Amino acid sequence: MSVNFEVHAAGGFLHHPAAQSPIFSETAYSGTDPDALSEILSTSTSPIKVAAQANASIAYCCNFVSAGDLAIADCAYEGAISLRREAPSGKVIIFLPVEGDAVFNAGQEPIHSVPGRGAILGAGRATGARLLGRRRHLGLFVDQARINAHLTHMFERMITGDADFHPHIDLTAGAGLLLQQLVTNLHRGLGGGGLLQESPLAVSALCDATVYLLLENFPHRYSNELTLPAPAPAPRHVKWAIDFMHAHIAEPISLNEIATAAKVSIRSLQQGFRQFRNTTPIAYLHEIRMVAARRDLLESGAKQAVADIALRWGFTHLGRFAAEYRKRFGELPSQTLKR
Incomplete structure (x- = not known):
């Protein structure tokens, strides 16, 4: 497995909408070992166990870029791979497929993800996945706390808990297509020392725009409330x-x-x-x-x-x-x- 790592400091973490310039980081991995892939995809609080189905050979190439508490992955896989998440992640994860098929376990019914059809997995909801042959997708990872901070700003009251996004996204038109384009451009602009790293305020604005795009266009627990007239300002x-x-x-x-x-x-x-x-x-x-x-x-x-x-x-x-x-x-x- 080959590993490359680079970090560029550019301010503090984003702890509320448009608060400070984000810290940029980029990490790339490639290899064929399922155990190594387990370590790559796991965090200290949410371990993931990866296995090659029927002991067949696998391969992977993953590139992660992050701006504060928002991260984007561009991952390509070969072979039949199963993944099991052993603890909640605390993040909302959006998968935007480019090639191939995947099935996510995140509730009573499996969620199929193929080109043109994305998936939103709420914090703590995803328990596992199967990658069926050649697969490539972009993954957008957003802290639930960041989403709640945006909702708190929008409603002018404290919002906690899971936003409960509907899991299916149409990526062929409208907001879904725009989301895929926005995430793709963010990844390209931040990866490889991209020019966006020289514009931290622009990155902050784009990250905020991504979260607001999610909240305003994809169904979740607060969608109906967002359509209501704004309440009277607090006294x-x-x-x-x-x-x-x-x-x-x-x-x-x-x-x-x-x-x-x-x-x-x-x-x-x-x-x-x-x-x-x-x-x-x-x-x-x-x-x-x-x-x-x-x-x-x-x-x-x-x-x-x-x-x-x-x-x-x-x-x-x-x-x-x-x-x-x-x-x-x-x-x-x-x-x-x-x-």
Whole structure:
């Protein structure tokens, strides 16, 4: 197996829409060993087991490029290959086939993926796949947390959990064809030291456009709600409360202090957050602190301990923090720190 690796630093990770310039990376692999392919496709939180069906020979050539928390793979395979995912990935994965047939297990019915017909596999839904002979596809990998950040921005309330995309995509026309073209151009522009690496702001905008294209054109849990008229903007006291939380995010502030800063009673503050943010003030504060902790874990490069980062953002019980973090992001804080 031959391996080539190159990394180009260009800013911090994207932790919310259009926040910062992304870090670029590229990795290429080729070989014939199923166990090596297992290692290539696995992550620390979501191992994948690859096997050659009937012990036949296989071959593969994969190129991965990433921009922050969005990655694109261009993979070609030879032979009959089975793959089994042994733990949820925490990512929404979109397969855009160029050649050949594949069958994904992601629910009650198998999902066939051939040229002209793509597949969206929700975070934690895909359990396995079979590649039937010669196969090539582009794969788009998007953190569920990034999708939720975009939905949160669109709805102006906290969104968590799986978006539950419908798994089938028509790639022959309309938004499906546009998605395939956009992902193809992103991969070409980022791979091999492409010119897009010299335009990090353009890459950020294109990555955001890709996620919004998914959310606005392919059916998911929130599609119907997106077609409704936008709700009335949040009242001033809710915005004041949110501004106060962000200004004092690492301090031990109380609900009473938040209400005082918002110039309303605690009851009015709670009603405002329930109506306009679909949550409570304390839950909102907890969420933005959790996102801040994840950003520090991603950017630390193992230079800081998980406990130090947790304490910085007000999480004093390390075991509870780890459990809530895993529920929120699909991996333990220590696993994020090792990326």
